[in-house]
Amino acid sequence: MADERETGAVATDPDARFVTSVFLRFQHSLLRYLRDLLVRREDAEDVAQETYLRLVRAEGLEQSEVRVRGFMFKVATNLAYDRFRQRRSHGRHDDTELVALPDEAPQADRVVALEQAVAIVERTLLGLPARCRQVFLLRLSHEWSYEAIAEHLGVGKRTVEREMQQALQACATNLEKGDLR
Numbered sequence: 062m063a064d065e066r067e068t069g070a071v072a073t074d075p076d077a078r079f080v081t082s083v084f085l086r087f088q089h090s091l092l093r094y095l096r097d098l099l100v101r102r103e104d105a106e107d108v109a110q111e112t113y114l115r116l117v118r119a120e121g122l123e124q125s126e127v128r129v130r131g132f133m134f135k136v137a138t139n140l141a142y143d144r145f146r147q148r149r150s151h152g153r154h155d156d157t158e159l160v161a162l163p164d165e166a167p168q169a170d171r172v173v174a175l176e177q178a179v180a181i182v183e184r185t186l187l188g189l190p191a192r193c194r195q196v197f198l199l200r201l202s203h204e205w206s207y208e209a210i211a212e213h214l215g216v217g218k219r220t221v222e223r224e225m226q227q228a229l230q231a232c233a234t235n236l237e238k239g240d241l242r
């Protein structure tokens with residue numbers, strides 16, 4: 062019965078709708094993160110669902126995708142560790158249920174920052190001229206040499222170098238600005 066009331070509240074509350082849209086947009090990333098943290102897929106899905114419920118119930122969340130996403134990962138991490146501690150206190154000492162993260166493992170906020178940077182680079186590349194974007198992708202994704210790219214595109218090596226520099230400069234500029242648009 063409470064679930065039906067919550068569903069209705071989400072449909073009419075603009076804050077809950079915003080949180081829901083952010084959650085749905087990054088649900089796949091969250092599940093992947095939780096599966097890395099928790100061994101069992103069911104546990105990861107349960108924690109993701111509980112994370113969503115806590116997000117919807119949270120009051121005073123800023124209407125910022127970045128803030129909601131960061132909070133989402135923080136809540137999920139805390140819930141995953143709570144689940145592990147709860148199982149340990151109930152006599153289950155199976156440490157394989159929670160993968161020990163090495164000290165250098167990225168924290169949830171680092172994961173969010175990396176995803177933001179990737180989104181900025183993607184958006185930047187989409188705004189570049191087609192050949193400039195192609196040069197960038199052939200060089201970085203396929204690791205082609207400037208000579209191979211020039212031959213493939215039928216342009217000079219110097220043109221390829223200029224277009225690569227243009228793409229790198231555009232990415233750097235937008236990353237510095239944090240241009241999420």
